Amino acid sequence: MQIGEASRLTGVSAKMIRHYESIGLIPNADRRDSNYRDYGHHDIHRLGFIRRARDLGFSMDEIRDLLRLWGDTQRSSADVKALTQSHIAELDQKIRLLGEMRHTLATLADACDGDHRPDCPIIEGLAGTELHARN
Amino acid sequence: MQIGEASRLTGVSAKMIRHYESIGLIPNADRRDSNYRDYGHHDIHRLGFIRRARDLGFSMDEIRDLLRLWGDTQRSSADVKALTQSHIAELDQKIRLLGEMRHTLATLADACDGDHRPDCPIIEGLAGTELHARN
DNA sequence: TCTGCACCTTCCCATCATGGTAAGGTCAAG
């Protein structure tokens, strides 16, 4: 099938399919006489795998590792589990950071009357308070 | 003071200070005879405001709005509160999405023995299951 | 005065995943 149908079936844009090929995440596609790329079951499966991993927030490097493990029939599930747990820890870290930001903002907003006077604890907090959240 | 000291005092890199100037987030700095940029209290205050807002996850567009409100003595705190609450809602959305990703991964990892056999529910999940989390 | 060093200037390039667009080739249906 052509790249457009592969895109529709997997939810990965044609643009990105070509990009994944160019960076070696997927092998060079077969070409027809017309020079159009030609995809089969195997490619669709691989692209679907990539999309689902991205939906779960894995980075491209992590996906590269997962694809390697996926294709390795000798791999132990322990390797995959370790990679996954490391990613879960990253997600926890991001969630915690966003939660801290949220808490700081909510505290400032709570202290703000939200009326028409120019006094505003939010602005004052941004203008001078040393906040604790960091990237 | 020179840009290096302004950077040290505010935690904003010299590179970014020049960048903020180029995109109009801060006014063009005064120049000395040497053509070096020259900063004073006011600039330091403004840069600190920007850094703290970034630490709290505000986008550049949001920061632009906050700076406008900060400098507007006629602004009502209601405007600032509304912008902040909108940002809190964005944070909530991100936190929820990350939580869903985490939940899906944790479920898969729990079902994975993590031993040396190649069977792995995580890989199987990525290979075929339709997952619900979306960006 | 000369030298060295720390600092500054502008300009260009790179990241990362993704999208847009332009110029042109392929193919099937009418």
Place this chain on the structure above:
DNA sequence: CTTGACCTTACCATGATGGGAAGGTGCAGA
């Protein structure tokens, strides 16, 4: 033969940030 949908490559853009080159400035010490 034309039209339209599809494909190809190639270039540019995003947004926040950093890296680095080439060259000017300013100060302290020999």
